[in-house]
Amino acid sequence: MSAWSVTEPSRASKWVAGLLVVLYTCITLLPLVWIISTSFKSGPDSISYPPKILFQPSLEGYVNLFTTRTRIAAEDFAALPPPETWYDRIVRDQGMVIAGQSRFGERFLNSVIIGFGSTFLSIFLGTLAAYAFSRFKVPLKDDLLFFILSTRMMPPIAVAIPIYLMYRELGLSDTHLGMILLYTAVNISLAVWLLKGFIDEIPREYEEAALIDGYTRFQAFRKVVLPQAATGIASTAIFCLIFAWNEYAFAVLLTSGNAQTAPPFIPTIIGVGGQDWPAVAAGATLFLLPVMIFTILLRKHLLRGITFGAVRK
Amino acid sequence: MAEIVIRNLRKDFGAFTAVKGSSFTIRDGEFFMLLGPSGCGKTTTLRMIAGLELPTSGEILIDGEDVSQKPASQRDIAMVFQMFALYPHMNVRKNIAYPLVSQGVPRAEVQRKVAEVAKILRIDHLLDKGVGGLSGGDRQRVALGRAIVRNPKAFMMDEPLGALDAEFREIMAEELRALHDRMHATTVYVTHDQLEAMQMGDKIVVMNHGVVEQFGTPQDIYDHPATLFVADFIGSPAMNFLRFDGQAAAGAGTITLGDHTQPLPRLQEPAAGALVLGVRPEHVALSDTAPLKGRIEAVEYLGTTQIVTLSTPFGAVKARTPSTQPARVGDLTGLALNTPRLSLFDATTGRAFRTAANAGVHHG
Numbered sequence: 001m002s003a004w005s006v007t008e009p010s011r012a013s014k015w016v017a018g019l020l021v022v023l024y025t026c027i028t029l030l031p032l033v034w035i036i037s038t039s040f041k042s043g044p045d046s047i048s049y050p051p052k053i054l055f056q057p058s059l060e061g062y063v064n065l066f067t068t069r070t071r072i073a074a075e076d077f078a079a080l081p082p083p084e085t086w087y088d089r090i091v092r093d094q095g096m097v098i099a100g101q102s103r104f105g106e107r108f109l110n111s112v113i114i115g116f117g118s119t120f121l122s123i124f125l126g127t128l129a130a131y132a133f134s135r136f137k138v139p140l141k142d143d144l145l146f147f148i149l150s151t152r153m154m155p156p157i158a159v160a161i162p163i164y165l166m167y168r169e170l171g172l173s174d175t176h177l178g179m180i181l182l183y184t185a186v187n188i189s190l191a192v193w194l195l196k197g198f199i200d201e202i203p204r205e206y207e208e209a210a211l212i213d214g215y216t217r218f219q220a221f222r223k224v225v226l227p228q229a230a231t232g233i234a235s236t237a238i239f240c241l242i243f244a245w246n247e248y249a250f251a252v253l254l255t256s257g258n259a260q261t262a263p264p265f266i267p268t269i270i271g272v273g274g275q276d277w278p279a280v281a282a283g284a285t286l287f288l289l290p291v292m293i294f295t296i297l298l299r300k301h302l303l304r305g306i307t308f309g310a311v312r313k
Numbered sequence: 314m315a316e317i318v319i320r321n322l323r324k325d326f327g328a329f330t331a332v333k334g335s336s337f338t339i340r341d342g343e344f345f346m347l348l349g350p351s352g353c354g355k356t357t358t359l360r361m362i363a364g365l366e367l368p369t370s371g372e373i374l375i376d377g378e379d380v381s382q383k384p385a386s387q388r389d390i391a392m393v394f395q396m397f398a399l400y401p402h403m404n405v406r407k408n409i410a411y412p413l414v415s416q417g418v419p420r421a422e423v424q425r426k427v428a429e430v431a432k433i434l435r436i437d438h439l440l441d442k443g444v445g446g447l448s449g450g451d452r453q454r455v456a457l458g459r460a461i462v463r464n465p466k467a468f469m470m471d472e473p474l475g476a477l478d479a480e481f482r483e484i485m486a487e488e489l490r491a492l493h494d495r496m497h498a499t500t501v502y503v504t505h506d507q508l509e510a511m512q513m514g515d516k517i518v519v520m521n522h523g524v525v526e527q528f529g530t531p532q533d534i535y536d537h538p539a540t541l542f543v544a545d546f547i548g549s550p551a552m553n554f555l556r557f558d559g560q561a562a563a564g565a566g567t568i569t570l571g572d573h574t575q576p577l578p579r580l581q582e583p584a585a586g587a588l589v590l591g592v593r594p595e596h597v598a599l600s601d602t603a604p605l606k607g608r609i610e611a612v613e614y615l616g617t618t619q620i621v622t623l624s625t626p627f628g629a630v631k632a633r634t635p636s637t638q639p640a641r642v643g644d645l646t647g648l649a650l651n652t653p654r655l656s657l658f659d660a661t662t663g664r665a666f667r668t669a670a671n672a673g674v675h676h677g
Contacts, residue, residue: 205398211386212365214389
C-alpha cells in the first residue's frame with residue numbers, strides 16, 4: 001500500500017486512532033483502577049498524600065467490609081490470646097477485635113436477588129410482549145407502544161412519593177418482591193422496545209416454516225425465534241441488569257432492614273469507626289464484579305446487539 | 314397426495330381485498346402454477362392453502378376435507394419459501410430432519426429418511442455443514458429436502474427460484490420438474506415469471522388484482538387467452554392488439570377490419586362496439602398480397618427468427634418471421650393473420666368472445 005486509498009486508512013491515521021483509543025481507555029479505567037487499588041491499601045496508605053502508586057497490599061479493607069469491630073480496654077487487649085486466624089490478626093493489628101459479621105453479605109445477596117430477578121422478569125415479559133407487537137395485529141398497537149415508551153420519558157424518581165405511599169399500603173415496602181416489581185416496571189419499556197426491534201429483524205418465514213413443519217405457534221417461538229433473538233435478549237438483559245444493579249434512589253427510599261441492596265449500604269460503611277476508605281473501596285469493587293463478569297461473558301452478543309440492524313450483512 | 318379444491322376463496326386485509334372469490338381445482342399429482350404480477354393475490358392464495366393466512370370467506374378442501382380454518386401444523390402440507398427460510402441455527406441434517414422430529418418419528422427412521430432425501434437431491438456431502446455458507450442452489454435443495462422428507466399431502470412453493478442467479482434457475486427448474494415427475498406430488502407453485510409457468514406447469518391460474526383471469530393448461534392459456542390481461546401478460550413479445558370498432562352476429566366467421574373483411578374462428582356469441590383483435594407475433598406473416606397493410610418500423614434479429622415491428626392503421630404490430638425472410642425498414646408490406654389462432658376481445662370488459670377455437674377454455 002503506497003498510494004492513498006479511499007477505503008484503506010493510512011498508517012499515520014491508524015496510529016492516531018490507536019493512540020486516541022488508548023488514551024480514552026486510560027481515562028475511563030482510571031477511577032476503576034483507583035477504587036480497586038484503594039481496596040487493597042491499609043487505612044493510612046489510603047489517605048496518604050501524595051497518593052501511593054506502589055504500596056504494601058493488604059486485605060484490611062475486605063476484612064473490615066465483612067466484619068464489625070470494637071475497641072476494648074488496653075489491659076484486656078494485652079491479655080487476649082494470640083489471634084487464631086489471618087483476619088483476626090488483621091483486625092488486631094488495627095488495635096481492635098472482631099465484634100461480629102457485617103451485613104454486607106446479606107445486602108449483596110439482596111442486590112443479586114433483586115437485580116437478576118427483575119432482569120429475568122423484564123426479559124421474560126418483554127420478549128413475549130415484543131413478539132406479540134412484532135408479529136400479531138394488536139388493536140391500538142401504535143398507541144400501546146407509545147404508551148409503553150412514554151413511561152420512560154419521565155424520570156422514575158418523579159413518582160417516588162406516590163410509589164412510597166402505594167408500597168406502604170400494599171405492604172411491599174422493604175420487600176424483595178416489591179423491589180423486583182418496581183425495577184421490572186421501569187425496565188420493561190426499554191425491554192419491549194429493544195426486543196421488538198430485534199424480533200422485527202428476524203424474518204417471519206422461519207416461524208412460518210416451523211408452523212408448516214408441524215409445530216405450534218408457541219413451539220415455533222421457543223425453538224426458532226428465541227435462538228435467533230438470543231443476541232438481542234442478551235444485550236437487553238445487560239441494560240436491564242445494569243439499571244437494577246446500580247439503582248440508588250428508590251433503594252434508599254423503599255428499603256431499610258430487610259431488602260436493602262448494596263448501593264445504599266456501601267456509603268454507610270464510612271460511618272463505622274471513622275472514614276474507612278479501604279472498606280468502602282472493597283465494597284465497591286465486589287459490587288462491580290457481577291455486572292462486569294456478566295458483561296464480559298455476553299460481550300460478543302452485546303457488541304453485535306448494539307450494532308444490530310445498522311450493519312446487518 | 315391429494316386433490317385441492319378452492320371455492321369462492323376471499324381474503325380482505327382491512328379495506329383492501331387481496332383475493333376476490335377465487336375458485337379452481339388442483340388435481341392429484343398436478344404441478345399447478347399460480348401466475349400473475351406482484352400484488353395480484355397469488356401469494357396470499359398460496360398462504361391460505363398452506364394455512365399461514367386464514368381466509369375471510371370461502372372453502373379450501375384437501376382430499377375432500379375443509380381445512381380453511383385449520384392451523385398450518387394440522388394440514389400436512391410442506392412449503393418452500395422464496396428466501397428458503399432454512400433454520401439458521403441448525404445444520405443441513407437438522408434442517409431436513411426438523412419436520413420429522415415434530416411428528417415424533419423414531420431417531421433411526423429420521424436418519425434413514427434424511428440420508429435418502431439427501432441422496433435424491435445430491436446434498437449428502439453437505440449434511441453436517443451449517444446452512445450459512447451454502448450456495449443459493451444448495452440452500453434451495455436443502456429447503457426442498459425439508460419439504461419432501463415427510464411425504465406431505467401437497468407442496469407449496471412461493472417463487473422458489475426467485476432468489477437464484479439466472480443460470481442456476483434453469484438448472485433448478487429442470488431439477489424441480491424432474492423431482493415432481495418422480496414423486497407425482499401435488500404441487501402449487503407461485504411465480505410471476507410466465508416462462509417459468511409455461512415451462513414447468515401442468516396447469517396455470519393467471520391472477521390479476523385478486524381475480525382469477527384464466528385457469529387452464531399452458532397451451533390453452535397461450536393460444537386462447539380469456540382476457541386482454543392474460544393475452545398481454547403471457548408471451549414475449551406480447552400478443553398484438555388491433556383496436557377497431559365493428560360488429561358481428563353469433564355464427565359469423567368474418568369481421569370487417571377497416572376496409573377489408575378479416576376471417577375469424579366462428580363466433581358463438583354476437584360482438585359489437587369497441588373491439589380488439591388479438592394475434593400472436595408468430596401468427597403474423599409478411600405477404601405482399603395480404604389486404605392489411607403496414608410499414609416496417611424496426612427489425613430485431615434473434616438468430617433463427619426476427620421480430621419485425623410494423624405500423625398499421627390499427628396500431629403497431631410485431632411479427633415473428635424466419636430471419637431468412639427479407640424485411641427492410643421503411644418498406645410497405647401486407648400482414649397475413651393466421652385465422653384459427655385469432656382472438657376477439659371486448660375492449661371495454663377485456664373479455665374474449667367465445668369462438669369455435671376457444672370454446673372449451675375455462676374462464677376465470
